Amino acid sequence: MLLTCxxxxxxxxxxxxxxxxxxxxxxxxxxxxxSVAGVTPAGEVELLIELRGGGTRALAELPVGASLTMMGPLxxxxxxxxxxxxxxxxxAAESDPRAAGAAPRAAGAAPRAAxxxxxxxxxxxxxxxxxxxxxxxxxxxxVGARTADALLDATLPEPDAVRVATDDGSRGFHGTVCDLFxxxxxxxPGNTTVYGCGPRAMLDALAVVAGERGMACELSLExxxxxxxxxxxxxxxxxxDGYRTVCKDGPVFNASVLVPEGSAMEVAGG
Amino acid sequence: xxxxxITVAGLKLATPLMLASGTVGYxxxxxxxxxxxxxxxxxxxxVTPRPRAGNTPPRLAETRGGMLNSxxxxxxxxxxxxxxxxxxxxxxxxxxxASVAGETPDEFASLCEAVGERGETAGLELNVxxxxxxxxxxxxxxxxxxxxxxxxxxxxxTDKPLFLKLSPNxxxxxxxxxxGEAAGADALVVANTLPGMRIDxxxxxxxxxxxxxxLSGPALLPVNLALVWKxxxxxxxxxxxxxxxxxxxxxxxxxxxxxxxxxxxxxxFRSPSVVDQIVDGLAKHAxxxxxxxxxxxxxxxxxxxxxxxxxxxx
Numbered sequence: 001m002l003l004t005c006x007x008x009x010x011x012x013x014x015x016x017x018x019x020x021x022x023x024x025x026x027x028x029x030x031x032x033x034x035s036v037a038g039v040t041p042a043g044e045v046e047l048l049i050e051l052r053g054g055g056t057r058a059l060a061e062l063p064v065g066a067s068l069t070m071m072g073p074l075x076x077x078x079x080x081x082x083x084x085x086x087x088x089x090x091x092a093a094e095s096d097p098r099a100a101g102a103a104p105r106a107a108g109a110a111p112r113a114a115x116x117x118x119x120x121x122x123x124x125x126x127x128x129x130x131x132x133x134x135x136x137x138x139x140x141x142x143v144g145a146r147t148a149d150a151l152l153d154a155t156l157p158e159p160d161a162v163r164v165a166t167d168d169g170s171r172g173f174h175g176t177v178c179d180l181f182x183x184x185x186x187x188x189p190g191n192t193t194v195y196g197c198g199p200r201a202m203l204d205a206l207a208v209v210a211g212e213r214g215m216a217c218e219l220s221l222e223x224x225x226x227x228x229x230x231x232x233x234x235x236x237x238x239x240x241d242g243y244r245t246v247c248k249d250g251p252v253f254n255a256s257v258l259v260p261e262g263s264a265m266e267v268a269g270g
Numbered sequence: 271x272x273x274x275x276i277t278v279a280g281l282k283l284a285t286p287l288m289l290a291s292g293t294v295g296y297x298x299x300x301x302x303x304x305x306x307x308x309x310x311x312x313x314x315x316x317v318t319p320r321p322r323a324g325n326t327p328p329r330l331a332e333t334r335g336g337m338l339n340s341x342x343x344x345x346x347x348x349x350x351x352x353x354x355x356x357x358x359x360x361x362x363x364x365x366x367x368a369s370v371a372g373e374t375p376d377e378f379a380s381l382c383e384a385v386g387e388r389g390e391t392a393g394l395e396l397n398v399x400x401x402x403x404x405x406x407x408x409x410x411x412x413x414x415x416x417x418x419x420x421x422x423x424x425x426x427x428t429d430k431p432l433f434l435k436l437s438p439n440x441x442x443x444x445x446x447x448x449x450g451e452a453a454g455a456d457a458l459v460v461a462n463t464l465p466g467m468r469i470d471x472x473x474x475x476x477x478x479x480x481x482x483x484x485l486s487g488p489a490l491l492p493v494n495l496a497l498v499w500k501x502x503x504x505x506x507x508x509x510x511x512x513x514x515x516x517x518x519x520x521x522x523x524x525x526x527x528x529x530x531x532x533x534x535x536x537x538x539f540r541s542p543s544v545v546d547q548i549v550d551g552l553a554k555h556a557x558x559x560x561x562x563x564x565x566x567x568x569x570x571x572x573x574x575x576x577x578x579x580x581x582x583x584x
Contacts, residue, residue, distance in 0.1 A: 023540055029337045029487050030330070030539055069541070071303070224330045226337065226539040229303070231295030233315075233344045234330040242323055243344065248299075 015077025118198025144177025283310030290535030321347030336487020360390025386428030502528025518551025
Protein backbone atom coordinates (compact mmCIF):
# COMPACT_ATOMS: atom_id res chain seq x y z
CA MET A 1 0.00 0.00 0.00
CA LEU A 2 1.33 3.43 -0.93
CA LEU A 3 0.28 6.11 1.54
CA THR A 4 0.77 9.72 0.47
CA CYS A 5 0.89 12.22 3.34
CA UNK A 6 0.59 15.97 2.98
CA UNK A 7 2.54 17.53 5.84
CA UNK A 8 1.42 20.52 7.88
CA UNK A 9 5.08 21.30 8.50
CA UNK A 10 7.26 20.47 5.54
CA UNK A 11 10.45 18.51 6.10
CA UNK A 12 13.43 20.68 5.16
CA UNK A 13 15.40 17.78 3.74
CA UNK A 14 14.99 14.03 3.76
CA UNK A 15 17.99 11.74 3.45
CA UNK A 16 17.17 8.48 1.65
CA UNK A 17 16.90 5.84 4.36
CA UNK A 18 15.47 8.14 7.01
CA UNK A 19 12.12 7.24 8.55
CA UNK A 20 9.00 8.73 10.06
CA UNK A 21 7.47 7.53 13.33
CA UNK A 22 3.71 7.24 12.92
CA UNK A 23 1.04 7.20 15.61
CA UNK A 24 -1.45 4.52 14.53
CA UNK A 25 -3.94 5.10 17.34
CA UNK A 26 -4.31 4.71 21.10
CA UNK A 27 -4.71 0.91 20.87
CA UNK A 28 -0.99 0.64 20.23
CA UNK A 29 1.66 1.73 22.74
CA UNK A 30 4.35 2.24 20.13
CA UNK A 31 4.42 4.31 17.02
CA UNK A 32 5.31 2.47 13.84
CA UNK A 33 8.48 3.41 11.96
CA UNK A 34 8.24 3.63 8.17
CA SER A 35 10.98 4.54 5.71
CA VAL A 36 10.32 7.65 3.71
CA ALA A 37 9.73 5.85 0.42
CA GLY A 38 9.36 8.99 -1.63
CA VAL A 39 8.87 12.74 -1.61
CA THR A 40 6.53 14.19 -4.24
CA PRO A 41 7.34 17.47 -6.03
CA ALA A 42 4.75 19.10 -3.74
CA GLY A 43 6.67 17.88 -0.69
CA GLU A 44 4.23 15.12 0.23
CA VAL A 45 5.78 12.11 1.93
CA GLU A 46 5.14 8.67 0.46
CA LEU A 47 5.13 5.57 2.66
CA LEU A 48 5.16 2.07 1.23
CA ILE A 49 3.42 -0.12 3.78
CA GLU A 50 3.06 -3.88 4.09
CA LEU A 51 0.02 -5.02 6.06
CA ARG A 52 1.49 -6.90 9.00
CA GLY A 53 -0.65 -6.31 12.08
CA GLY A 54 -2.99 -3.95 13.85
CA GLY A 55 -0.94 -0.81 13.27
CA THR A 56 -0.57 -1.19 9.54
CA ARG A 57 -4.18 -2.34 9.19
CA ALA A 58 -5.33 0.79 10.99
CA LEU A 59 -3.43 2.89 8.47
CA ALA A 60 -4.86 0.92 5.55
CA GLU A 61 -8.40 1.51 6.81
CA LEU A 62 -7.98 5.30 7.00
CA PRO A 63 -10.22 7.16 4.59
CA VAL A 64 -8.61 9.53 2.12
CA GLY A 65 -8.18 12.89 3.85
CA ALA A 66 -7.79 11.45 7.35
CA SER A 67 -5.25 13.02 9.70
CA LEU A 68 -2.16 11.29 11.05
CA THR A 69 0.49 12.29 13.55
CA MET A 70 4.08 11.53 12.64
CA MET A 71 7.58 12.59 13.70
CA GLY A 72 10.39 12.85 11.23
CA PRO A 73 12.53 12.64 9.32
CA LEU A 74 14.43 10.57 11.88
CA UNK A 75 17.69 8.66 11.97
CA UNK A 76 20.72 8.43 9.70
CA UNK A 77 20.18 7.68 6.05
CA UNK A 78 22.34 6.30 3.26
CA UNK A 79 25.59 7.92 2.12
CA UNK A 80 25.04 8.68 -1.54
CA UNK A 81 27.87 7.92 -3.92
CA UNK A 82 28.83 10.90 -6.00
CA UNK A 83 28.82 10.25 -9.74
CA UNK A 84 31.25 13.12 -10.29
CA UNK A 85 33.83 11.82 -7.82
CA UNK A 86 35.58 9.64 -10.38
CA UNK A 87 38.11 7.33 -8.82
CA UNK A 88 37.42 8.52 -5.31
CA UNK A 89 36.35 5.76 -2.97
CA UNK A 90 33.12 6.48 -1.19
CA UNK A 91 33.14 7.61 2.43
CA ALA A 92 31.69 4.26 3.36
CA ALA A 93 34.62 2.46 1.77
CA GLU A 94 37.22 4.55 3.55
CA SER A 95 35.93 3.54 6.94
CA ASP A 96 35.54 -0.09 5.97
CA PRO A 97 38.55 -2.01 7.23
CA ARG A 98 37.51 -5.21 5.46
CA ALA A 99 37.26 -3.51 2.09
CA ALA A 100 40.62 -1.77 2.37
CA GLY A 101 43.11 -3.33 0.04
CA ALA A 102 40.61 -5.80 -1.32
CA ALA A 103 39.56 -5.59 -4.94
CA PRO A 104 41.51 -2.91 -6.77
CA ARG A 105 39.33 0.02 -7.66
CA ALA A 106 39.17 1.03 -11.27
CA ALA A 107 41.18 4.23 -11.34
CA GLY A 108 39.24 7.08 -12.85
CA ALA A 109 36.02 5.09 -13.19
CA ALA A 110 32.91 6.75 -11.79
CA PRO A 111 31.53 5.06 -8.67
CA ARG A 112 28.57 2.78 -9.24
CA ALA A 113 25.72 1.65 -7.05
CA ALA A 114 23.85 -1.60 -6.54
CA UNK A 115 20.55 -1.45 -4.67
CA UNK A 116 19.31 -4.74 -3.22
CA UNK A 117 15.92 -5.02 -1.54
CA UNK A 118 13.97 -7.95 -0.13
CA UNK A 119 10.22 -7.89 0.52
CA UNK A 120 9.00 -4.61 1.99
CA UNK A 121 12.67 -3.55 2.11
CA UNK A 122 11.91 -1.83 -1.19
CA UNK A 123 10.35 0.94 0.90
CA UNK A 124 13.73 1.66 2.48
CA UNK A 125 15.57 2.09 -0.85
CA UNK A 126 12.93 3.63 -3.11
CA UNK A 127 13.93 7.22 -2.41
CA UNK A 128 17.59 6.22 -2.59
CA UNK A 129 17.14 4.66 -6.03
CA UNK A 130 15.37 7.79 -7.21
CA UNK A 131 18.17 10.06 -5.96
CA UNK A 132 20.85 7.83 -7.47
CA UNK A 133 19.14 7.94 -10.88
CA UNK A 134 18.67 11.70 -10.61
CA UNK A 135 22.34 12.24 -9.85
CA UNK A 136 23.36 10.10 -12.79
CA UNK A 137 24.98 7.27 -10.84
CA UNK A 138 25.13 4.03 -12.80
CA UNK A 139 22.81 1.96 -10.60
CA UNK A 140 21.77 -1.70 -10.71
CA UNK A 141 18.55 -2.65 -8.96
CA UNK A 142 17.78 -6.07 -7.46
CA VAL A 143 14.44 -6.86 -5.83
CA GLY A 144 13.26 -10.09 -4.24
CA ALA A 145 10.14 -11.47 -2.60
CA ARG A 146 8.64 -14.81 -1.61
CA THR A 147 6.29 -14.86 -4.60
CA ALA A 148 5.60 -12.90 -7.78
CA ASP A 149 2.52 -11.34 -6.15
CA ALA A 150 4.63 -9.91 -3.34
CA LEU A 151 7.23 -8.29 -5.61
CA LEU A 152 7.41 -4.52 -5.28
CA ASP A 153 9.72 -3.83 -8.23
CA ALA A 154 6.98 -1.87 -10.01
CA THR A 155 7.10 0.81 -7.32
CA LEU A 156 10.72 1.68 -8.13
CA PRO A 157 11.89 4.28 -10.63
CA GLU A 158 12.74 2.61 -13.95
CA PRO A 159 11.07 -0.71 -13.02
CA ASP A 160 12.10 -2.20 -16.36
CA ALA A 161 15.72 -2.07 -15.22
CA VAL A 162 15.03 -4.03 -12.03
CA ARG A 163 16.23 -7.61 -11.83
CA VAL A 164 13.84 -9.69 -9.75
CA ALA A 165 14.04 -12.89 -7.74
CA THR A 166 11.33 -14.98 -6.08
CA ASP A 167 11.78 -17.68 -3.47
CA ASP A 168 9.27 -19.91 -5.30
CA GLY A 169 10.50 -19.09 -8.79
CA SER A 170 7.13 -17.70 -9.84
CA ARG A 171 8.88 -14.75 -11.50
CA GLY A 172 12.45 -13.92 -12.40
CA PHE A 173 15.38 -15.63 -10.72
CA HIS A 174 14.45 -18.68 -8.62
CA GLY A 175 16.07 -17.99 -5.25
CA THR A 176 16.81 -15.18 -2.88
CA VAL A 177 17.62 -11.68 -4.01
CA CYS A 178 21.04 -12.12 -2.41
CA ASP A 179 21.68 -15.19 -4.57
CA LEU A 180 20.61 -13.15 -7.60
CA PHE A 181 22.95 -10.33 -6.63
CA UNK A 182 25.78 -12.81 -6.10
CA UNK A 183 25.25 -14.27 -9.56
CA UNK A 184 24.88 -10.99 -11.39
CA UNK A 185 27.37 -8.77 -9.59
CA UNK A 186 30.48 -10.67 -10.66
CA UNK A 187 31.16 -8.11 -13.35
CA UNK A 188 30.50 -5.05 -11.22
CA PRO A 189 33.66 -3.06 -10.44
CA GLY A 190 35.06 -2.90 -6.92
CA ASN A 191 34.06 0.74 -6.56
CA THR A 192 30.40 -0.24 -6.55
CA THR A 193 28.60 0.68 -3.34
CA VAL A 194 26.00 -1.88 -2.31
CA TYR A 195 22.87 -0.61 -0.57
CA GLY A 196 20.56 -3.10 1.09
CA CYS A 197 17.24 -3.21 2.90
CA GLY A 198 15.21 -6.26 3.83
CA PRO A 199 15.06 -9.12 6.34
CA ARG A 200 18.10 -9.27 8.59
CA ALA A 201 19.26 -12.71 7.35
CA MET A 202 19.27 -11.39 3.79
CA LEU A 203 21.26 -8.32 4.83
CA ASP A 204 23.83 -10.37 6.73
CA ALA A 205 24.27 -12.57 3.63
CA LEU A 206 24.54 -9.49 1.41
CA ALA A 207 27.23 -8.01 3.64
CA VAL A 208 29.32 -11.16 3.19
CA VAL A 209 29.06 -11.03 -0.62
CA ALA A 210 29.84 -7.30 -0.75
CA GLY A 211 32.78 -7.83 1.59
CA GLU A 212 34.21 -10.61 -0.59
CA ARG A 213 33.99 -8.34 -3.62
CA GLY A 214 35.65 -5.45 -1.76
CA MET A 215 32.54 -3.34 -2.18
CA ALA A 216 31.42 -0.74 0.32
CA CYS A 217 28.05 -1.72 1.74
CA GLU A 218 25.35 0.14 3.65
CA LEU A 219 22.38 -1.63 5.16
CA SER A 220 19.09 -0.30 6.47
CA LEU A 221 17.84 -2.21 9.52
CA GLU A 222 14.46 -2.55 11.16
CA UNK A 223 13.72 -3.19 14.84
CA UNK A 224 10.75 -2.64 17.07
CA UNK A 225 11.05 0.90 18.42
CA UNK A 226 9.58 2.81 21.32
CA UNK A 227 10.85 6.40 21.45
CA UNK A 228 12.33 6.75 17.95
CA UNK A 229 14.81 9.39 19.10
CA UNK A 230 17.59 7.45 20.86
CA UNK A 231 16.26 7.91 24.39
CA UNK A 232 14.98 4.51 25.50
CA UNK A 233 17.71 2.19 24.11
CA UNK A 234 15.04 -0.30 23.10
CA UNK A 235 15.88 -0.86 19.42
CA UNK A 236 19.57 -1.72 19.69
CA UNK A 237 21.58 -4.00 17.41
CA UNK A 238 25.05 -5.43 17.97
CA UNK A 239 27.93 -3.59 16.33
CA UNK A 240 31.69 -3.84 16.69
CA ASP A 241 31.40 -0.78 18.95
CA GLY A 242 28.71 -2.39 21.16
CA TYR A 243 24.98 -1.88 21.02
CA ARG A 244 23.76 0.94 18.79
CA THR A 245 20.19 2.20 18.33
CA VAL A 246 18.47 1.61 15.01
CA CYS A 247 16.38 4.77 15.49
CA LYS A 248 19.19 7.27 16.08
CA ASP A 249 22.54 5.67 15.15
CA GLY A 250 20.78 3.95 12.21
CA PRO A 251 18.61 2.80 10.59
CA VAL A 252 21.40 2.77 8.00
CA PHE A 253 24.68 1.24 9.13
CA ASN A 254 27.92 0.56 7.35
CA ALA A 255 27.92 -3.22 6.94
CA SER A 256 31.46 -3.41 8.30
CA VAL A 257 30.36 -2.35 11.79
CA LEU A 258 27.40 -4.71 12.10
CA VAL A 259 27.74 -7.99 13.96
CA PRO A 260 25.73 -10.63 12.07
CA GLU A 261 22.68 -11.74 13.99
CA GLY A 262 23.20 -14.94 15.97
CA SER A 263 26.99 -14.84 15.60
CA ALA A 264 29.31 -15.53 18.50
CA MET A 265 30.52 -11.94 18.30
CA GLU A 266 27.24 -10.60 19.60
CA VAL A 267 27.67 -8.50 22.70
CA ALA A 268 27.07 -10.47 25.87
CA GLY A 269 24.13 -9.21 27.86
CA GLY A 270 24.83 -7.18 30.99
CA UNK B 271 -4.30 31.66 35.90
CA UNK B 272 -3.87 28.60 38.07
CA UNK B 273 -0.52 28.18 39.74
CA UNK B 274 0.56 24.72 38.57
CA UNK B 275 3.72 24.64 40.67
CA ILE B 276 4.06 22.21 43.49
CA THR B 277 6.67 21.58 46.15
CA VAL B 278 7.91 18.04 46.68
CA ALA B 279 10.77 17.08 48.96
CA GLY B 280 11.81 20.72 49.17
CA LEU B 281 11.95 21.12 45.39
CA LYS B 282 9.66 23.60 43.70
CA LEU B 283 8.46 21.95 40.49
CA ALA B 284 6.90 24.10 37.76
CA THR B 285 4.21 21.41 37.38
CA PRO B 286 3.62 18.09 39.17
CA LEU B 287 4.48 16.26 35.94
CA MET B 288 7.83 14.53 35.99
CA LEU B 289 9.27 12.40 33.19
CA ALA B 290 10.13 8.89 34.32
CA SER B 291 13.62 7.46 34.28
CA GLY B 292 14.49 5.37 31.25
CA THR B 293 11.90 6.93 28.96
CA VAL B 294 13.43 10.35 28.37
CA GLY B 295 17.11 9.38 28.06
CA TYR B 296 19.23 12.16 29.49
CA UNK B 297 16.76 14.79 28.30
CA UNK B 298 18.22 16.38 25.16
CA UNK B 299 16.95 13.47 23.04
CA UNK B 300 13.52 15.10 23.35
CA UNK B 301 14.66 18.69 22.84
CA UNK B 302 12.27 20.30 20.37
CA UNK B 303 9.62 17.61 20.94
CA UNK B 304 8.70 18.51 24.52
CA UNK B 305 8.21 21.94 26.10
CA UNK B 306 10.43 21.35 29.12
CA UNK B 307 9.17 24.50 30.88
CA UNK B 308 5.97 22.52 31.52
CA UNK B 309 7.86 19.58 33.00
CA UNK B 310 8.40 19.68 36.76
CA UNK B 311 11.50 17.55 36.53
CA UNK B 312 13.10 14.96 34.31
CA UNK B 313 14.52 11.83 35.84
CA UNK B 314 17.53 10.82 33.80
CA UNK B 315 18.38 7.32 32.64
CA UNK B 316 19.73 5.38 35.63
CA VAL B 317 23.48 5.78 35.97
CA THR B 318 25.64 2.98 37.37
CA PRO B 319 29.27 3.18 38.55
CA ARG B 320 30.57 1.71 35.29
CA PRO B 321 29.06 1.77 31.79
CA ARG B 322 26.59 -1.04 31.13
CA ALA B 323 25.89 -2.58 27.73
CA GLY B 324 22.39 -3.62 28.77
CA ASN B 325 20.50 -6.80 27.93
CA THR B 326 20.50 -8.89 24.77
CA PRO B 327 17.93 -7.62 22.23
CA PRO B 328 15.07 -7.76 21.45
CA ARG B 329 14.37 -5.45 24.35
CA LEU B 330 10.82 -4.31 23.60
CA ALA B 331 7.46 -6.00 23.25
CA GLU B 332 4.07 -4.41 22.91
CA THR B 333 1.20 -5.67 25.06
CA ARG B 334 -2.49 -4.86 25.12
CA GLY B 335 -2.55 -1.82 27.33
CA GLY B 336 1.16 -1.33 27.60
CA MET B 337 4.59 -2.67 26.84
CA LEU B 338 7.45 -4.74 28.18
CA ASN B 339 11.04 -3.54 28.25
CA SER B 340 14.20 -5.39 29.16
CA UNK B 341 16.75 -2.64 28.52
CA UNK B 342 18.87 -3.74 31.48
CA UNK B 343 20.14 -0.34 32.61
CA UNK B 344 22.22 0.35 29.52
CA UNK B 345 24.00 3.60 30.40
CA UNK B 346 27.21 5.55 29.91
CA UNK B 347 28.46 4.99 33.47
CA UNK B 348 29.28 7.58 36.11
CA UNK B 349 32.25 9.16 34.31
CA UNK B 350 30.36 9.66 31.06
CA UNK B 351 27.35 10.96 32.96
CA UNK B 352 29.41 13.54 34.86
CA UNK B 353 31.57 14.61 31.94
CA UNK B 354 28.84 14.95 29.34
CA UNK B 355 25.24 13.91 29.96
CA UNK B 356 24.53 15.76 33.21
CA UNK B 357 25.64 19.11 31.82
CA UNK B 358 23.48 18.59 28.72
CA UNK B 359 20.47 17.75 30.88
CA UNK B 360 21.20 20.78 33.06
CA UNK B 361 20.79 23.13 30.11
CA UNK B 362 17.12 22.19 29.72
CA UNK B 363 14.60 24.57 31.36
CA UNK B 364 13.50 22.02 33.96
CA UNK B 365 14.86 20.40 37.10
CA UNK B 366 17.10 17.37 36.76
CA UNK B 367 16.72 14.42 39.09
CA ALA B 368 19.46 11.88 38.51
CA SER B 369 18.51 8.22 38.83
CA VAL B 370 21.32 6.10 40.30
CA ALA B 371 21.78 2.38 40.91
CA GLY B 372 24.64 0.55 42.57
CA GLU B 373 25.08 -3.03 43.63
CA THR B 374 25.95 -2.15 47.24
CA PRO B 375 25.12 0.68 49.65
CA ASP B 376 28.68 1.96 49.18
CA GLU B 377 28.18 2.17 45.42
CA PHE B 378 24.92 4.06 45.91
CA ALA B 379 26.77 6.42 48.27
CA SER B 380 29.61 7.08 45.80
CA LEU B 381 27.11 7.77 43.02
CA CYS B 382 25.06 10.12 45.21
CA GLU B 383 28.13 11.99 46.38
CA ALA B 384 29.59 12.48 42.89
CA VAL B 385 26.29 13.34 41.18
CA GLY B 386 24.83 15.21 44.17
CA GLU B 387 27.63 17.74 44.41
CA ARG B 388 26.96 18.96 40.88
CA GLY B 389 24.94 22.12 40.49
CA GLU B 390 22.80 20.63 37.73
CA THR B 391 21.46 17.98 40.10
CA ALA B 392 18.26 19.05 41.86
CA GLY B 393 17.72 15.65 43.45
CA LEU B 394 18.52 11.96 43.22
CA GLU B 395 16.27 9.00 42.54
CA LEU B 396 17.47 5.77 44.12
CA ASN B 397 16.59 2.98 41.70
CA VAL B 398 16.31 -0.07 43.93
CA UNK B 399 13.62 -1.57 41.74
CA UNK B 400 14.85 -2.31 38.21
CA UNK B 401 13.34 -5.71 37.31
CA UNK B 402 15.88 -6.28 34.54
CA UNK B 403 18.99 -6.72 36.62
CA UNK B 404 19.67 -10.15 38.05
CA UNK B 405 20.68 -10.56 41.65
CA UNK B 406 21.85 -13.67 43.40
CA UNK B 407 19.85 -13.21 46.59
CA UNK B 408 16.42 -11.84 47.30
CA UNK B 409 15.87 -8.81 45.11
CA UNK B 410 16.84 -5.54 46.75
CA UNK B 411 13.40 -4.04 46.25
CA UNK B 412 11.78 -6.70 48.42
CA UNK B 413 14.29 -6.37 51.25
CA UNK B 414 13.49 -3.62 53.80
CA UNK B 415 16.87 -3.93 55.49
CA UNK B 416 18.71 -3.81 52.17
CA UNK B 417 16.78 -0.72 51.06
CA UNK B 418 17.34 0.93 54.46
CA UNK B 419 21.08 0.35 54.10
CA UNK B 420 21.06 1.92 50.63
CA UNK B 421 19.09 4.98 51.75
CA UNK B 422 21.22 5.41 54.88
CA UNK B 423 24.39 5.37 52.81
CA UNK B 424 22.94 7.74 50.23
CA UNK B 425 21.70 10.08 52.95
CA UNK B 426 25.22 10.40 54.39
CA UNK B 427 26.62 11.09 50.92
CA THR B 428 24.43 14.02 49.86
CA ASP B 429 22.17 16.77 51.16
CA LYS B 430 20.11 16.78 47.94
CA PRO B 431 16.56 15.41 48.09
CA LEU B 432 16.40 11.63 47.80
CA PHE B 433 13.52 10.01 45.89
CA LEU B 434 13.26 6.30 46.59
CA LYS B 435 11.75 4.41 43.63
CA LEU B 436 9.92 1.32 44.86
CA SER B 437 8.89 -1.82 43.06
CA PRO B 438 5.24 -2.92 42.95
CA ASN B 439 6.54 -6.48 43.01
CA UNK B 440 7.38 -6.87 46.69
CA UNK B 441 5.13 -8.95 48.92
CA UNK B 442 5.37 -6.28 51.59
CA UNK B 443 5.90 -2.94 49.89
CA UNK B 444 4.82 -1.09 53.01
CA UNK B 445 7.74 -2.40 55.06
CA UNK B 446 10.14 -1.38 52.30
CA UNK B 447 8.59 2.09 52.12
CA UNK B 448 8.65 2.58 55.88
CA UNK B 449 12.27 1.40 56.03
CA GLY B 450 13.16 3.90 53.32
CA GLU B 451 11.42 6.74 55.12
CA ALA B 452 13.08 5.90 58.44
CA ALA B 453 16.48 5.83 56.72
CA GLY B 454 16.06 9.34 55.40
CA ALA B 455 14.33 9.25 52.00
CA ASP B 456 12.62 12.56 51.19
CA ALA B 457 9.98 11.12 48.87
CA LEU B 458 8.81 7.82 47.42
CA VAL B 459 8.26 7.10 43.74
CA VAL B 460 5.44 4.55 43.52
CA ALA B 461 6.27 2.62 41.52
CA ASN B 462 8.47 0.91 38.93
CA THR B 463 7.33 -1.74 36.40
CA LEU B 464 6.00 -5.24 37.11
CA PRO B 465 7.85 -8.28 35.73
CA GLY B 466 6.24 -9.94 32.73
CA MET B 467 6.85 -11.79 29.50
CA ARG B 468 5.37 -12.59 26.09
CA ILE B 469 5.92 -15.51 23.73
CA ASP B 470 5.91 -15.48 19.93
CA UNK B 471 3.73 -18.45 19.03
CA UNK B 472 5.26 -18.76 15.55
CA UNK B 473 8.86 -19.06 16.71
CA UNK B 474 7.80 -20.54 20.09
CA UNK B 475 10.32 -18.27 21.76
CA UNK B 476 10.04 -15.47 24.31
CA UNK B 477 9.69 -12.12 22.57
CA UNK B 478 12.37 -10.54 24.74
CA UNK B 479 16.03 -11.51 24.51
CA UNK B 480 16.11 -11.42 28.30
CA UNK B 481 12.88 -13.50 28.41
CA UNK B 482 11.39 -11.27 31.10
CA UNK B 483 10.87 -7.53 31.14
CA UNK B 484 9.09 -4.79 33.02
CA LEU B 485 5.42 -4.10 32.26
CA SER B 486 4.51 -0.44 31.95
CA GLY B 487 1.64 1.50 30.44
CA PRO B 488 -2.07 1.70 31.24
CA ALA B 489 -2.28 -1.96 32.31
CA LEU B 490 -0.11 -1.05 35.30
CA LEU B 491 -2.15 1.94 36.47
CA PRO B 492 -4.62 0.25 38.87
CA VAL B 493 -1.82 -1.74 40.50
CA ASN B 494 0.41 1.22 41.29
CA LEU B 495 -2.56 3.44 42.10
CA ALA B 496 -3.62 1.04 44.87
CA LEU B 497 -0.07 1.09 46.19
CA VAL B 498 -0.08 4.89 46.33
CA TRP B 499 -3.34 4.81 48.26
CA LYS B 500 -2.03 2.27 50.76
CA UNK B 501 1.42 3.78 51.21
CA UNK B 502 0.15 7.31 51.66
CA UNK B 503 -1.58 6.06 54.82
CA UNK B 504 1.59 4.61 56.26
CA UNK B 505 4.35 7.11 55.39
CA UNK B 506 4.63 10.82 56.06
CA UNK B 507 6.92 11.74 53.16
CA UNK B 508 5.45 12.80 49.82
CA UNK B 509 4.65 10.23 47.16
CA UNK B 510 5.25 10.58 43.43
CA UNK B 511 2.78 8.35 41.58
CA UNK B 512 3.90 6.50 38.47
CA UNK B 513 2.52 3.82 36.22
CA UNK B 514 0.38 4.05 33.10
CA UNK B 515 -0.43 7.75 33.15
CA UNK B 516 -1.43 8.95 29.70
CA UNK B 517 -4.23 11.43 30.37
CA UNK B 518 -4.95 14.21 32.84
CA UNK B 519 -7.54 12.09 34.61
CA UNK B 520 -4.99 9.32 35.15
CA UNK B 521 -2.69 11.82 36.84
CA UNK B 522 -5.55 13.13 38.95
CA UNK B 523 -6.36 9.61 40.11
CA UNK B 524 -2.83 9.28 41.44
CA UNK B 525 -3.00 12.66 43.15
CA UNK B 526 -6.41 11.93 44.65
CA UNK B 527 -5.03 8.61 45.95
CA UNK B 528 -2.36 10.54 47.81
CA UNK B 529 0.39 11.47 45.37
CA UNK B 530 1.89 14.97 45.45
CA UNK B 531 3.31 14.67 41.95
CA UNK B 532 3.43 12.05 39.21
CA UNK B 533 5.68 10.63 36.53
CA UNK B 534 4.86 10.01 32.88
CA UNK B 535 6.95 7.58 30.85
CA UNK B 536 5.52 5.05 28.42
CA UNK B 537 2.94 7.54 27.12
CA UNK B 538 5.79 9.65 25.73
CA PHE B 539 6.51 6.96 23.16
CA ARG B 540 3.20 7.30 21.39
CA SER B 541 3.01 11.02 21.89
CA PRO B 542 5.56 13.49 23.28
CA SER B 543 2.72 16.03 23.21
CA VAL B 544 1.18 14.12 26.14
CA VAL B 545 3.08 16.61 28.34
CA ASP B 546 1.09 19.56 27.01
CA GLN B 547 -2.17 17.61 27.02
CA ILE B 548 -1.85 16.57 30.67
CA VAL B 549 -0.66 19.97 31.92
CA ASP B 550 -3.36 21.84 29.99
CA GLY B 551 -5.90 19.41 31.38
CA LEU B 552 -4.73 19.95 34.95
CA ALA B 553 -5.18 23.69 34.60
CA LYS B 554 -8.69 23.21 33.23
CA HIS B 555 -9.67 20.81 35.98
CA ALA B 556 -8.32 23.15 38.65
CA UNK B 557 -10.39 26.03 37.28
CA UNK B 558 -13.51 23.89 37.04
CA UNK B 559 -12.98 22.51 40.54
CA UNK B 560 -12.16 25.92 42.01
CA UNK B 561 -8.76 24.76 43.18
CA UNK B 562 -6.03 27.39 43.26
CA UNK B 563 -3.17 25.05 44.07
CA UNK B 564 -2.77 21.54 42.67
CA UNK B 565 -1.78 20.17 46.04
CA UNK B 566 -5.48 20.50 46.75
CA UNK B 567 -5.94 17.27 44.81
CA UNK B 568 -3.49 15.28 46.90
CA UNK B 569 -5.44 12.70 48.84
CA UNK B 570 -8.74 14.26 47.76
CA UNK B 571 -10.28 10.80 47.36
CA UNK B 572 -9.63 10.24 51.04
CA UNK B 573 -11.11 13.56 52.11
CA UNK B 574 -8.01 14.38 54.10
CA UNK B 575 -7.00 17.89 55.14
CA UNK B 576 -4.58 19.37 52.64
CA UNK B 577 -2.68 22.68 52.70
CA UNK B 578 -4.84 24.13 49.94
CA UNK B 579 -8.57 23.91 50.48
CA UNK B 580 -11.29 24.32 47.92
CA UNK B 581 -11.91 27.97 47.31
CA UNK B 582 -15.31 27.56 45.72
CA UNK B 583 -18.09 28.77 47.99
CA UNK B 584 -20.32 25.75 47.45
